[in-house]
Amino acid sequence: MAEDVSPFSHYPSRNDMSRRASRRFKEEAIRITLLVTATLSIVTTLGILVSLTGETLLFFTEVSIVEFLTETEWTPLFLVKKFGIWPLVTATALVAFIALAVAIPAGLLIAIYLSEFASPRVRDVIKPVLEVLAGVPTVVYGYFALTLVTPILQEFIPGLRIFNALSAGLVMGIMIVPMVASLSEDAIGAVPQALREGAYGLGATRFEVALQVVVPAALSGIVASAVLALSRAVGETMIVSIAAGQNPTFTLDPRVPIETMTAYIVQVSLGDTPYASLEYRTIFAVGTMLFFLTFAMNIFAHWFVRRFREEYD
Amino acid sequence: MAEETGTMERGKSAFAPNMQWRRVKSHFFVALGMLCVLLGIVTLVVLLVDVILQSAGWFDWQFFTSFDSRFPERAGIKAALFGTLYMMAFTMLMAVPIGIMSAVYLEEYASDNWFTQFIQINIANLAGVPSIVYGLLGLQVFVRWMEMGRSVLAGSCTMALLILPVIIVASREAIRAVPPSMREASFALGASKWETVRSHVLPYALPGMLTGAILAAARAIGETAPLITIGALTFVPFLPEHPLDRFTVLPIQIFNWVSRAQSEFHELAAAGIIVLLVVLIVLNSAAIYLRQRLRTRY
Numbered sequence: 238m239a240e241d242v243s244p245f246s247h248y249p250s251r252n253d254m255s256r257r258a259s260r261r262f263k264e265e266a267i268r269i270t271l272l273v274t275a276t277l278s279i280v281t282t283l284g285i286l287v288s289l290t291g292e293t294l295l296f297f298t299e300v301s302i303v304e305f306l307t308e309t310e311w312t313p314l315f316l317v318k319k320f321g322i323w324p325l326v327t328a329t330a331l332v333a334f335i336a337l338a339v340a341i342p343a344g345l346l347i348a349i350y351l352s353e354f355a356s357p358r359v360r361d362v363i364k365p366v367l368e369v370l371a372g373v374p375t376v377v378y379g380y381f382a383l384t385l386v387t388p389i390l391q392e393f394i395p396g397l398r399i400f401n402a403l404s405a406g407l408v409m410g411i412m413i414v415p416m417v418a419s420l421s422e423d424a425i426g427a428v429p430q431a432l433r434e435g436a437y438g439l440g441a442t443r444f445e446v447a448l449q450v451v452v453p454a455a456l457s458g459i460v461a462s463a464v465l466a467l468s469r470a471v472g473e474t475m476i477v478s479i480a481a482g483q484n485p486t487f488t489l490d491p492r493v494p495i496e497t498m499t500a501y502i503v504q505v506s507l508g509d510t511p512y513a514s515l516e517y518r519t520i521f522a523v524g525t526m527l528f529f530l531t532f533a534m535n536i537f538a539h540w541f542v543r544r545f546r547e548e549y550d
Numbered sequence: 551m552a553e554e555t556g557t558m559e560r561g562k563s564a565f566a567p568n569m570q571w572r573r574v575k576s577h578f579f580v581a582l583g584m585l586c587v588l589l590g591i592v593t594l595v596v597l598l599v600d601v602i603l604q605s606a607g608w609f610d611w612q613f614f615t616s617f618d619s620r621f622p623e624r625a626g627i628k629a630a631l632f633g634t635l636y637m638m639a640f641t642m643l644m645a646v647p648i649g650i651m652s653a654v655y656l657e658e659y660a661s662d663n664w665f666t667q668f669i670q671i672n673i674a675n676l677a678g679v680p681s682i683v684y685g686l687l688g689l690q691v692f693v694r695w696m697e698m699g700r701s702v703l704a705g706s707c708t709m710a711l712l713i714l715p716v717i718i719v720a721s722r723e724a725i726r727a728v729p730p731s732m733r734e735a736s737f738a739l740g741a742s743k744w745e746t747v748r749s750h751v752l753p754y755a756l757p758g759m760l761t762g763a764i765l766a767a768a769r770a771i772g773e774t775a776p777l778i779t780i781g782a783l784t785f786v787p788f789l790p791e792h793p794l795d796r797f798t799v800l801p802i803q804i805f806n807w808v809s810r811a812q813s814e815f816h817e818l819a820a821a822g823i824i825v826l827l828v829v830l831i832v833l834n835s836a837a838i839y840l841r842q843r844l845r846t847r848y
Contacts (some may be wrong), residue, residue, distance in 0.1 A: 264742050270651070275655040285686075285687045375774065377826070411590070444572070474775035502779060507778065520779075531678065
C-alpha cells in the first residue's frame with residue numbers, strides 16, 4: 238500500500254497504473270449510467286409522442302380528419318357514430334373560460350396584495366393557505382363542486398342542472414388561483430425596488446405604484462402565468478368528470494351538462510373498451526389534440542417571458 | 551404671455567393632488583385584494599367543515615377493514631388503502647433513484663451544450679403535460695406493449711414518469727445549494743468526481759432531495775386521472791398480492807362513491823376524503839419539518 242503511492246518514485250508502478258485505469262473505468266461507467274437516467278426524460282417525451290400519434294394515425298385511417306375537425310356532433314359510443322370533436326372543444330373552452338374568469342383576477346389581485354401591500358406577518362399566514370389550496374387533490378374539488386357548490390348555485394340560478402359547466406368552472410378557478418398568484422408574485426418580485434422608489438419619489442400612492450409601475454414592468458411574467466393557467470384548466474380532468482357531466486353537447490350554455498376532452502377520456506376508460514377498437518382509438522385522438530394544445534400553450538408562455546421580459550440591469 | 555398663463559393654469563389643474571380620491575382608490579384596492587385572499591380561506595374552511603360534517607358517523611373500524619360494497623354501511627377502504635400503499639412503494643422505488651441520478655448528472659457532470667439544454671427544456675415541458683396524457687402513455691406502453699395488464703406495476707410505472715420531473719427539479723435545487731467549497735475540499739484531497747458526489751454532495755443535499763421526494767409522493771397519492779386511464783378498477787373486492795394484480799387506489803374509490811347517486815355514498819366519499827387529506831397533511835408536515843431542519847443547518 239505504502240509503496241504503491243510512494244511520492245519518491247518517478248514512475249508509477251504497474252500496480253498503480255492498473256488501479257488508476259480501473260478507477261477511471263469506474264468513473265466513466267458511473268458517468269454513463271447517470272447520463273442514461275437523465276436521458277429517460279427524453280424517452281418519456283418520445284413515448285408520449287409515439288403512443289399518441291400511433292393510435293391517432295390508425296384512428297384517421299377509419300375516420301376522415303375533415304369530419305373530425307369540422308362536424309359538431311360527437312357520438313362515438315352510440316350506434317350511429319359521429320366524430321366531430323367540436324362539442325368536446327367548446328365544452329373544454331367554456332369550463333376553462335369560467336375558471337380563468339375566477340383565477341386570473343383573483344390570483345393577480347392576491348399576488349399584488351401580497352407583494353405590494355401585505356405585511357410580512359400577513360404574508361406568512363396567507364402563503365401556507367395558498368399552498369394547502371394548491372395541494373388539495375382534484376377529486377376532492379370535484380366532490381366539492383358536485384355536492385356543495387352546485388346545490389348552492391341552484392338556489393340562485395333557475396334551470397341549473399346537477400351536472401353543469403358553471404360549478405365545475407368556478408371550483409376549477411379556485412383550484413388554479415394559487416398557481417396564478419405564485420407565478421405572478423414571482424414576476425412582480427423580480428421588478429427592481431428602484432422603480433417603485435422612483436414612483437414614490439414623484440408622489441405616487443401605493444395603488445398607483447402597483448398598477449402603473451409594477452404591473453406593467455412584470456407584464457410578461459403575468460401574461461405567462463395566465464397562459465400556464467389556461468393550459469392547466471384545459472388539462473384538468475377530475476373536477477369536470479365529476480361535476481360537469483358526460484353529455485357531449487355543442488353549446489356554450491354554462492347551466493347544462495357537457496363533456497370536456499378530458500372527461501371523455503375518463504368516460505371511455507371507465508368502460509371496458511377492447512384494445513384496438515375504434516372507441517379505444519378515439520381517446521388517443523382526443524388525447525393528441527389535448528397534448529398539442531397544452532404543449533403549444535406551455536411553449537408560448539416560456540417564449541413570451543423570454544421575448545418580452547423587461548431587463549433592468 | 552397669455553398663452554403661458556394658460557399653460558400654467560392648465561398645469562395647475564392637472565397637478566391637483568386630489569389626495570382623498572387617490573387614497574380611497576388605494577384602500578379600495580387593498581380591500582379587493584383581501585377579499586380574494588378571503589375567498590381562498592373561506593373555500594378551504596367550508597370544504598373542510600363540509601367534509602367533516604358529511605363524514606360524521608361513517609368512521610368506524612369497519613370502514614377501514616372492509617372492501618367496497620353495494621351497501622354503503624358495509625363499504626370500506628381496505629382495498630383502496632392497500633392499493634395506494636402498494637402502488638406508491640413501487641412508484642417511489644423507481645422515481646426517487648432515477649430522479650436523483652438525473653439531477654446529479656445535470657448538476658455535476660453535464661457540460662453546458664445543446665444536449666443538456668435540450669434535456670432541461672424537455673423536463674420543463676414534461677412538468678406541464680396534463681396528467682391524463684401520462685395515463686394514455688401508460689395505457690399504450692406499459693399496459694399494452696409491455697403486457698403488464700391493468701396492474702399495480704403499470705400504475706406505478708405511469709406514476710413514476712409523472713412525478714419524475716418534480717423530483718428532478720427539487721433534487722437539482724438541493725444539489726445546487728451545496729456550497730462549491732465542499733466539492734473543492736474533496737477534490738483537493740484527491741477524491742474523484744464520483745467520490746466527491748457520493749461523500750460530499752449527496753449527504754448535504756439529502757434533506758432537500760427528501761423534501762422534494764415527499765412532496766412528489768403527496769402529488770402522486772392524490773392523482774386520479776392517469777390511473778383511471780390505464781384502467782385501474784373502481785370496484786375491487788380483493789387485495790392485490792402480486793405486482794401484476796389489478797388494483798384500486800384511494801382517490802379512485804372516492805371518485806367511485808361520488809359518482810353514485812345515493813347520498814350515503816357521498817358521505818362515504820367524504821370519509822374517504824378525510825383519510826386522503828390526513829395522509830397528505832402528514833406528508834406535507836414531514837416535508838416542512840425537513841425543510842426547517844435544512845434551514846437551521848446552514
